[in-house]
Amino acid sequence: MIVRGSVMVLRQTLVRLRFLLWDQRVGNPEPAVEVDGLIRRFGSFTAVDGVSFAVETGELFGFLGPNGAGKTTTISILCTLLRPTAGTARVAGCDVVKQQGLVRSRIGLVFQETTLDDYLTGSENLRFHAVLYGVPPREVRDRAQPLLEMVGLASRADHQVRFYSGGMKRRLEIARGLLHAPRVLFLDEPTIGLDPQTRVHIWEYVDTLRQRELTTMFLTTHYMDEAERCDRIAIIDGGKIVAIDTPAALKASVGTDIVTLLTNDDAAARAQVRRVFGIDGDLTPEGLRLDVRDGEAFVPRVFEHLTVGVQNVNVRRPSLDDVFLKYTGRGIRDADQDAVAQSKARMGAMARRG
Numbered sequence: 405m406i407v408r409g410s411v412m413v414l415r416q417t418l419v420r421l422r423f424l425l426w427d428q429r430v431g432n433p434e435p436a437v438e439v440d441g442l443i444r445r446f447g448s449f450t451a452v453d454g455v456s457f458a459v460e461t462g463e464l465f466g467f468l469g470p471n472g473a474g475k476t477t478t479i480s481i482l483c484t485l486l487r488p489t490a491g492t493a494r495v496a497g498c499d500v501v502k503q504q505g506l507v508r509s510r511i512g513l514v515f516q517e518t519t520l521d522d523y524l525t526g527s528e529n530l531r532f533h534a535v536l537y538g539v540p541p542r543e544v545r546d547r548a549q550p551l552l553e554m555v556g557l558a559s560r561a562d563h564q565v566r567f568y569s570g571g572m573k574r575r576l577e578i579a580r581g582l583l584h585a586p587r588v589l590f591l592d593e594p595t596i597g598l599d600p601q602t603r604v605h606i607w608e609y610v611d612t613l614r615q616r617e618l619t620t621m622f623l624t625t626h627y628m629d630e631a632e633r634c635d636r637i638a639i640i641d642g643g644k645i646v647a648i649d650t651p652a653a654l655k656a657s658v659g660t661d662i663v664t665l666l667t668n669d670d671a672a673a674r675a676q677v678r679r680v681f682g683i684d685g686d687l688t689p690e691g692l693r694l695d696v697r698d699g700e701a702f703v704p705r706v707f708e709h710l711t712v713g714v715q716n717v718n719v720r721r722p723s724l725d726d727v728f729l730k731y732t733g734r735g736i737r738d739a740d741q742d743a744v745a746q747s748k749a750r751m752g753a754m755a756r757r758g
């Protein structure tokens with residue numbers, strides 16, 4: 405046990421040393437991802453419209469936006485799967501157009517759609533990927549088993565993937581994305597449609613990995629709890645970045661509290677609030693929603709003026725969902741439901757085709 409533990413520590417030290425040497429070789433460490441004025445058109449339609457941002461090494465960077473905002477298109481360009489129409493992007497120190505091979509060797513991908521071979525076993529899928537990436541066989545032996553253990557698939561590694569559940573496939577894809585020790589791991593909706601327990605499990609691996617291998621993570625998600633984990637978030641809408649900051653700063657940028665009043669007549673309450681305070685409320689299933697500067701001070705004042713009976717009052721600080729609503733005009737959960745529905749429709753279509 406002690407010997408095994410020492411080998412693990414030695415291996416982790418070597419991985420860190422390798423990154424340090426790499427950083428010294430390139431001088432000051434560049435951002436892990438650096439995008440400048442990126443544009444991608446499909447015919448006359450502009451899917452990515454002049455996007456610029458940088459992601460630091462070791463960051464967990466979230467890329468959020470409604471369906472069709474341009475997230476997958478941007479990631480596809482960063483992964484060299486699609487050429488930009490204009491602008492530049494560097495990933496792990498290399499240009500995505502001029503140094504495609506180097507970029508590919510330094511990144512890992514876990515995409516929205518599953519790309520595993522159903523008729524290969526879990527182990528075979530990993531070995532096949534290793535060959536594509538030119539990972540030396542000795543390194544594959546060293547890395548594949550711990551990765552399979554980490555994603556809880558060691559006992560199923562010799563079973564064909566077509567007998568895996570959706571969650572198991574996702575976990576295998578994550579293991580595969582990490583097999584060649586990528587410097588940047590792109591995760592495009594890695595947990596979409598999975599049950600909460602599996603999602604928690606996957607996030608535990610991701611956290612372990614970030615600590616152990618200093619991997620930079622570039623994530624798209626429609627789940628608010630996953631967005632909360634990010635060091636920084638960029639919100640993209642209609643191909644443009646509309647906000648970029650830490651989750652806390654983004655929430656602070658909303659600038660108002662949310663007061664929800666459930667009354668005997670929400671429409672009448674709304675009219676009264678508008679007349680007295682000049683605030684336009686929204687009628688929601690939870691009650692009358694009011695965005696106000698200082699929620700706690702507002703509540704006693706509203707009680708003074710309302711003539712309809714109040715059943716319930718709720719005051720809360722803005723969540724990332726409110727941030728999403730402010731910058732895109734939609735709730736993140738609406739986008740999530742759309743995305744799950746789309747994903748199911750695609751899976752259904754694939755099953756019918758298969």
Ligand SMILES: Nc1ncnc2c1ncn2[C@@H]1O[C@H](COP(=O)(O)OP(=O)(O)OP(=O)(O)O)[C@@H](O)[C@H]1O
Pocket residue numbers: 446449451469470471472473474475476477478743746
């Ligand atoms: N190959 C293509 N040809 C034409 N249009 C495309 C192509 N790929 C993407 N688009 C369009 O570009 C826009 C951005 O698509 P993209 O897949 O990047 O969105 P997304 O933000 O990933 O959305 P989702 O949340 O649904 O995954 C969409 O309007 C989409 O229809």
Ligand SMILES: [Mg+2]
Pocket residue numbers: 475476477516592
């Ligand atoms: Mg997408």
